[in-house]
Amino acid sequence: MVKIAHISDTHLGYSRYARLDPESNRNQREVDVQEAYGRAVDAILERDVDVVIHSGDVFDSVRPATHVIIGFLKQTARITARAGIPYVVAAGNHETPRLRTTTAALEYANLVNVHSAHGFDLDYWVDEFDGVNVGVTLVPHGAVFGTGAVMPARDADVNILVTHGLVHGLETRQHEMGEADLQPGMISAPFDYIALGHYHDFHKHKENAYYSGATERFGFGEVDSKAGFAVVEFDGNGLESVEHVEIETRPMIDLPKISAKEMDSAELTEEVQKRVSDVDLDGAIVRLRAYDVRRGVASGVDRELLRDLQRRCLNFSLEIHPEESPEAAGEDGPPSAVFGPLGEEFAHFVNSRRERGELEKAFAEEFLEKGRGYLTRAASEEPGA
Ligand SMILES: [Mn+2]
Numbered sequence: 001m002v003k004i005a006h007i008s009d010t011h012l013g014y015s016r017y018a019r020l021d022p023e024s025n026r027n028q029r030e031v032d033v034q035e036a037y038g039r040a041v042d043a044i045l046e047r048d049v050d051v052v053i054h055s056g057d058v059f060d061s062v063r064p065a066t067h068v069i070i071g072f073l074k075q076t077a078r079i080t081a082r083a084g085i086p087y088v089v090a091a092g093n094h095e096t097p098r099l100r101t102t103t104a105a106l107e108y109a110n111l112v113n114v115h116s117a118h119g120f121d122l123d124y125w126v127d128e129f130d131g132v133n134v135g136v137t138l139v140p141h142g143a144v145f146g147t148g149a150v151m152p153a154r155d156a157d158v159n160i161l162v163t164h165g166l167v168h169g170l171e172t173r174q175h176e177m178g179e180a181d182l183q184p185g186m187i188s189a190p191f192d193y194i195a196l197g198h199y200h201d202f203h204k205h206k207e208n209a210y211y212s213g214a215t216e217r218f219g220f221g222e223v224d225s226k227a228g229f230a231v232v233e234f235d236g237n238g239l240e241s242v243e244h245v246e247i248e249t250r251p252m253i254d255l256p257k258i259s260a261k262e263m264d265s266a267e268l269t270e271e272v273q274k275r276v277s278d279v280d281l282d283g284a285i286v287r288l289r290a291y292d293v294r295r296g297v298a299s300g301v302d303r304e305l306l307r308d309l310q311r312r313c314l315n316f317s318l319e320i321h322p323e324e325s326p327e328a329a330g331e332d333g334p335p336s337a338v339f340g341p342l343g344e345e346f347a348h349f350v351n352s353r354r355e356r357g358e359l360e361k362a363f364a365e366e367f368l369e370k371g372r373g374y375l376t377r378a379a380s381e382e383p384g385a
Helices: 028-046 066-082 105-112 265-276 303-312 342-355 361-380
Strands: 002-007 051-054 087-090 115-117 123-129 132-139 158-164 193-197 203-206 209-211 228-235 238-246 252-254 285-291 315-320 337-339
Touching: 002 028, 002 132, 002 193, 028 066, 028 228, 051 132, 066 087, 066 105, 087 105, 087 132, 087 158, 105 115, 115 123, 193 203, 193 228, 265 285, 265 303, 303 315, 342 361
Parallel strands: 002 051, 051 087, 087 115, 132 158, 158 193, 193 209, 252 285, 285 315
Antiparallel strands: 002 228, 123 132, 203 209, 228 238, 315 337
């Protein structure tokens, strides 16, 4: 019997919204994502697994900040150095440098004994557990395009393929850009298990191929996703079971949409009030979308109410759509205005001044760009740095 933990899409270093964690002064969502990985490590250690496999997008970017890398190494060392459990990873699209000469941040993982495939070649790792040979073929994002069908190694008892990308027939929502499609042929060989990364929901693609899902949610496209990882067991005949283990994350709430036809500002305010009453919003990430909003109505919504909601929630955004319905706007169609994140509110302020002719075009653009830069820096700067 061999048991593995299959984890993926931890996206360490992801940050969003202007709120800072009061203790560390770092972006609160970045801290959330780091803590979600820590909770996944806790849950993995409780389950007495033989191997941990990460199927990519460990980091959210090619150049994660130093504290993000250190956070990853500290948590991962609890598995490798302290518990002595092997850990293998194949890089995803988010962390793969465009240039072959750029060093990948996953190179650091070697320092805590992780076996990491982050270049442009296939890699193979093998180990033995109670007389059972487990062979893991790793196809990192950089090798996906040049690779045809991958075959299992002949001398292993349990054969696992790890790769990162989107299988045919699935669509990612919002966070991903669709730059990582997998060719069906590549994952067609008779592996005992194919550990897939990139799609953020736990998902069975084929009898032997699963996405473990992400360890957090990275936008409202994933509001219904359950964060976690998978525990996979093998017996003498190959794959025995795949179980999704959920981990706790910050609540994300998509409130029922408002149809604002014929409403004036006072009525829209009242409707917002109704939607948020009796909902536990404290600390949550909350979105409320209003459709069919007439021109000029949104700017008259009670600002005191919106400010109060923004104080209670990690982030509260009221999205204003002039279209009649979500279908008319496209389910994630861009709103005409968002009352919420500071940067978006600032952009709205500058643009409406410009539209009214109070600011010249060139000045407004420069003002907007500079202001956004300051806000972003203010949100990400470490004290004293
Ligand atoms: Mn990805």
